[in-house]
Amino acid sequence: MQTVSGSQLNRRARVGGPEDTTADQRGGEGVDDALQSRALPTNSVGSSALTTNKAVNDDRRPHKIEQTSIQSEEQSITQIQTVHDPLPNNTQHTPTERAKEIDQLTRNIVVNEDQEPIVLRFLQTLAETKDISIEQRLLLPKAKINKSFIKNLNTLNKYLPNILVTNNSLREINNILYAAAKTLVLDNNQTPYAPKMTINSKRNPPWKKRIQIRIEKLRKELGQLIEIEKGINTNRMSKIRDKLYAKYNIQSENDHNNTTEIIKQRIKALAGRIKRYEEMNTKKEQNKLFAENEHRLYRSLGCNATKDIKIPSKQNVEEFWKSILSNPQQYNKEANWIKEIATMSNEVNTIESEEITEDQVKFALRRMLNWKSPGLDKIHNYYIKCLTSVHKYLASLFTNIVSGKEPLEEWFTTGKVILVPKNENTEDPKNWRPIACLPSMYKLLTSVLANVLYSHCQENNIIAVEQRGCRRGARGCKDHLMVNKAILEDAHQNQRNLSMAWIDYQKAFDSVSHDWLIKVLDVYKCPSIIKRFLLMVMPSWRVSMIARGSQHSITTEPIHVRRGIFQGDSLSPLLFCLAVNPLSFILNRYEMKGYKLKDSFWINHLLYMDDLKIYANNKYNLKVLLDSIEIFTNDIGMSFGLNKCNILHITAGRRSSTTGEDHILLNGNEFKQLAIGERYKYLGIHESGKIEHSVIRQQISKEYFKRIKKLFNTHLNSRNIIKGINTYAIPVLLYSFGIINYKSNDLKYLDIKTRKLLAIKKAHRQKAEVERLYLPITEGGRGLINIENIYKTHILKYKQYLKQENDHLIQAIVQHDTQKDKYSTIQEAQGIERELRLPQGNIYTDNEIKEAIKKKQNKAWRDKQLHGQFPKKVLDQANIDIELSFKWLKKQQIPPSIESSIFAIQDQAIMTRQHQRDILKEPVDGKCRLCASKDETTQHIISGCDKLAGTCYVKRHNNLVQYVYWCLAKKHKIEVSDLWWKETLIQPQVKENDSTKILWEMPVHTDVTVTHNRPDLIYVDKINNKTFLIDITVPSDYNIGAKEIEKLSKYHLLKTEVSRLWNTQTTIIPIVIGATGIVAKSIKKHIDKLSTKIDLTILQKQAAIHTSTILSKVLGDNVFIHNTQDSLIHNAQHSSNTQHSLSIQQSVSTQSSTITQQLSSSIHQLSSTQVAPTNITHLSDTIQTSTIHQEHRM
Structure with missing residues (x-):
């Protein structure tokens, strides 16, 4: 045991101490800046604020907070900004006294030298973290999750309570979290990095x-x-x-x-x-x-890497954003509607709570994305989630912050805003889109408060039904688009009048008045904890703008946010919804001036965050509604984006052709009427009096295929290509399901063309099984999302949603939908239920829908005469481990062409002579072109041809033996190559040291005749006195079980003799890998007996790739079955194949070790790396029949 002194612990365990920044760096001589400089702790030498702020920061003994209401916003701001004065009942320490107190505390913490190495490395990282400012921290890469990482994470999670107390400061806990994350990353062989300062910073290597x-x-x-x-x-x-x-x-x-x-x-x-x-x-x-x-x-x-991105000057960027954010905006305190809303809110019930609990922190963390870009603190949400032992200390810290006991530091309320170009004119600051990154701890605290505020709004029905922007459980945009679709269809079909307006607010989130945000919290009687927190942080909101160009970048000085909301967290959207919520109350007073659906409700507006659409039954009522909106907008200090505001009139179901009907605003500006031929993009869907379904379908399909082609232009491996299609291309379609009318043929066309593009990329073989392309990998599929099935799933889930919700907008959708004869969502869902044999009218989960679809796909696959043989005769066998047989595809990255070839081999979609004779009915001899003794089937070529047994099969077999031998040698520190594929086993050999002896291809001499006395490897564990007879084989997938039994019986007598003669415990280890990677359930048990880190997925990958190569070598270019355009092509190829088979037969019979070695080099290099080469197409297209090119490698 070693006691750590105060100075040592200051380096190793204790954290704290503000970063080295000065108040002078912030600039500005105004009153706001002066007040803020006192509210934020600094480390300036000689600063009088330092001693007082540090005293408040360091002395964290709990004290009683008087339950007095806040009299006014001005009084509250003054109280918060003068935090340099000592709080009631607190003792103000001098720096000397505080130093002694810290030293005394540090003496009580003991570091055990026998602690886990990860803990010692954490303490060292913690000391380093304390010594640097938060801005100087390095970014942490996304962690590669593995067993070692999880083990270290759990170890640190158990240790952290040893250095945490209930009164840890904000900076202390933040340092601990960052140090823990950085330690885990470094121990995981990953490297923290500094942010890139330019977009195209690559240089020629x-x-x-x-x-x-x-x-x-x-x-x-x-x-x-x-x-x-x-x-x-x-x-x-x-x-x-x-x-x-x-x-x-x-x-x-x-x-x-x-x-x-x-x-x-x-x-x-x-x-x-x-x-x-x-x-x-x-x-x-x-x-x-x-x-x-x-x-x-x-x-x-979507970026043009060669395009030169020019950035505006730092001064221009600062001036532009200061003009928006730093100019406070007042609201009209005399507006009559404010008093009316306040009167209506008298019955609102407010539940006050001064404490933030650990459960609230955990609930907020569940909703946060693991790897969302962090802010200045550089801490990913993942680590805050997984370090659960910190949660109760975070809850205590947050309670102190919102109650005013814990002063805030500058970094906590400073946002990092990344500017992204909107268009090619990048020298103008207004053409850059801001993306805010806030500190993770700030986002967590605001997420907790957002849940408190949302509960208050939900319990008191504060948020208007027409606002779907922050309504949990709602479908948001889809609900509004469905209502909009119903109104447009109703007006068109019933030939009714309809006037509409689309309204856009200029810089809506950046222009909300802070005073109005505080006022609206009072109006709706929101919990005081929310108001108190906002009054505390609003004066210190700051953002730094970062713009990166091709040659250089700029970072502005911190810009004070005196107007608008602090974007990037969970609380901001809800605050904005509350700020514009009174608009719905004002408009609903004119309900009868809206539009009434047939036999349904009146609707005059829809609001999604700041996207507002107005409906009226004529142009005069539209003017009344627009005038009311203009008055409200002016009252709260916001303004319209006139270039994105339009109106449109429909007369008797047809779009009005009258021009010059622009709406004149009260201030003289105008909303332009939508011109003939123009469309307005409302919530992502173009419309012009009606939804043009065919045009939008075409646009969406074009974007979908465009994204697929972009993915195919990359060099992603097979798994990443499939995942990319699922997460990058298919979401383009999902948004339109239910809104845009799709026929079954439209969806099938998308699936068919997707498969054609995959076939062009050689990521799918044309005659391979289609159904398994869409099955999960764990069930023998490839995991691609089927568009037709995802559409059905979406319709079923939306139908359930419509049945469960009961607000008047959803009821309007349901009533309109039930009256439709065609493209009815509910009727379509009922038909899908019958097709999938789901109980109609019941509520079923997503898993039940997925299982019903998978059951249908599996049945279709197994019912096929040729393709169904593999699942019925292989996968459905009791001894086969289906999940383990395909798990290697996830871990071992391979090119799309290789993966598609392996699946085609399993489906027997191979152009063999037997296939030509029996399926294509061509006049060819169905016998093997090499041995001419058996029919040339897929299974015969990959594992049953005598002519290949002495060459290709042996090489495939020895490749697997080589890896197992290397693993065993590595375990016992026998000198071998660093990379397993560089290890060579040319002749029988023995390797031995004090702990083990490994024999390769060495026969065992016994006093009794033993026929089978030479297993592939004999592994002797001298320490435990155990001997393992290891024999490896790669049979046909259909023959795995029989081969395993054969190996166990084949070496049974040898096992007995070795046990007797060598006086050791002997075990037979049969390692049976199917030709395409299929394995039995028992293989894991056999490999575990060796107590060696043998990666089964590598063995499976080696076997599968070699099998694909063997087929390519034997059949040449015409390996896979393609759609034949005419029979003349095949007849012409037949004569060349005859000559080709003769040369193959001669080549195989005289095959030298040179060819084998070349094949080995190619396969080893292909399978050794973790990056798959999509540039190298399937070996059938590149490897000729007589030579193997060594240049084809990863």
């Missing part, structure tokens, strides 16, 4: 520069040789000629021409090398980026 220099030199020499050949005779050229002729030993004209050609080829080879290396690097980078942040990769797909 050294290897590329070296090759380019060589190319330039060769090009220069080539040009000189060409000039010499033209006969240019000068003194300078003579010297050059003599030099080149001497360098390349050119003696004649023929040598001159040969040298010229050689240099040309060298230039092409070097250029090809650059291209190959760049593709390899691109593959690695793209797959790594996809694993860490797939959305960032998606964003990069």
